[in-house]
Amino acid sequence: MSVLSMRSLRDRWSGHVCLAALPVATVEHLIAIDRQASAAGMTTCYLTFGNSNFDLDARAIEGIAKATVVQDAEQLRRHVADSRSAAVFLQSPYPEHYPAWFFDCADSFSLAYAGYGLPLSTWTHGHFRTDPILASSYLLAAGKYELDGYAANSPNADVLLSGNPLLWELRDRLSHAGPARDDGAKLLWAPHWTKTLWDGSRGYSRWQESAGAMLDWKKSRPSDHLVFRPHPIFKMALESYLDGATSVAHREAAKSIDMATDGWAVEVIRELLALPNVEVSTSSMVDDILRCDALVTDGISIIAYWSATGKPLVVIRDSASPRFNDDGEALVSVAEVAANGSEISEWLQKWSAGAVTASPGRAEASRRIHPTLASSPVDIWKAALPADTIVSRARRCWQPTRTPAQARH
Numbered sequence: 482m483s484v485l486s487m488r489s490l491r492d493r494w495s496g497h498v499c500l501a502a503l504p505v506a507t508v509e510h511l512i513a514i515d516r517q518a519s520a521a522g523m524t525t526c527y528l529t530f531g532n533s534n535f536d537l538d539a540r541a542i543e544g545i546a547k548a549t550v551v552q553d554a555e556q557l558r559r560h561v562a563d564s565r566s567a568a569v570f571l572q573s574p575y576p577e578h579y580p581a582w583f584f585d586c587a588d589s590f591s592l593a594y595a596g597y598g599l600p601l602s603t604w605t606h607g608h609f610r611t612d613p614i615l616a617s618s619y620l621l622a623a624g625k626y627e628l629d630g631y632a633a634n635s636p637n638a639d640v641l642l643s644g645n646p647l648l649w650e651l652r653d654r655l656s657h658a659g660p661a662r663d664d665g666a667k668l669l670w671a672p673h674w675t676k677t678l679w680d681g682s683r684g685y686s687r688w689q690e691s692a693g694a695m696l697d698w699k700k701s702r703p704s705d706h707l708v709f710r711p712h713p714i715f716k717m718a719l720e721s722y723l724d725g726a727t728s729v730a731h732r733e734a735a736k737s738i739d740m741a742t743d744g745w746a747v748e749v750i751r752e753l754l755a756l757p758n759v760e761v762s763t764s765s766m767v768d769d770i771l772r773c774d775a776l777v778t779d780g781i782s783i784i785a786y787w788s789a790t791g792k793p794l795v796v797i798r799d800s801a802s803p804r805f806n807d808d809g810e811a812l813v814s815v816a817e818v819a820a821n822g823s824e825i826s827e828w829l830q831k832w833s834a835g836a837v838t839a840s841p842g843r844a845e846a847s848r849r850i851h852p853t854l855a856s857s858p859v860d861i862w863k864a865a866l867p868a869d870t871i872v873s874r875a876r877r878c879w880q881p882t883r884t885p886a887q888a889r890h
């Protein structure tokens with residue numbers, strides 16, 4: 482690159498970042514980046530790609546007031562150039578979430594990626610080898626697992642140990658939390674969706690095993706509050722079947738429920754949702770974590786976020802459950818585990834009786850695995866943005882693999 486073009490790139494950077502917002506439920510992660518960028522003195526803008534579902538998703542989680550609709554590659558290039566953006570932050574690692582033309586112009590500006598969640602599964606391809614990650618010039622790592630994985634798979638990217646933006650916000654809010662509520666116990670049930678993995682084996686999801694136990698517990702504790710927070714993919718299928726659908730078009734959602742074998746459990750959830758003091762969450766994940774007192778889940782990222790609180794946690798896991806990665810195994814080792822409906826019911830009764838309390842050891846394990854540093858992840862990224870780094874990364878060579886999307890978990 483010539484000296485002239487280097488100077489041009491230096492001159493155009495203004496401390497602005499673009500945020501590529503998508504009509505999927507992880508927009509909360511992008512909103513955290515937006516807040517941290519604003520606190521760091523940067524300006525921001527949201528980009529979306531003409532999907533009519535976006536407005537609904539934007540309203541579901543507060544924080545996005547306005548987005549610029551981008552319809553093609555040339556419009557995207559022009560917008561990034563006109564806004565003099567340091568990078569476009571990606572919301573998702575999955576190429577199918579973006580327009581087909583999006584990555585055709587990835588060599589025209591820098592992409593940045595700070596995580597879709599906290600990876601606890603063993604699906605390393607999804608964590609490190611998808612096209613959006615490989616196309617990114619900046620990769621912000623939540624901990625050693627991501628730091629090592631990004632460095633090994635993206636040797637030309639700037640890889641930073643920054644901490645996870647959403648976890649940083651959760652811990653910040655925990656540090657400023659007021660006195661404990663006295664409005665009754667709140668239990669969070671957060672079932673995952675992966676009934677099967679990419680190879681056809683049994684996935685992490687154990688919602689069928691949990692449903693009956695949750696119903697029995699709620700009937701026995703009518704004054705306690707249950708917050709039902711299904712994974713967005715599972716929620717999509719569940720709502721369809723509860724509304725009387727006979728099939729689900731979404732590829733991944735269709736895998737989460739088999740009505741031939743799971744229809745009885747869908748009816749159990751229908752009965753559960755009709756009980757008093759049961760709500761289907763419309764809040765952000767961080768808000769749910771802060772307002773609830775205990776978590777019942779089968780995975781995946783929410784285990785890591787919840788562990789930061791040290792509050793009571795039971796993970797539904799049996800002999801056929803897939804292994805977590807080393808980070809996940811470490812966090813589960815300091816949680817309680819239930820393998821079937823009877824064990825879930827037993828844990829719920831213990832918790833209701835006050836026999837299950839917060840675990841400082843789990844919060845310590847969380848800090849060791851996913852550290853929160855003195856500055857926010859965006860502050861750390863901003864500090865690593867000398868002009869010559871921007872130049873070298875803005876023209877990094879990368880070619881998309883154009884392989885079919887793999888089933889994720």
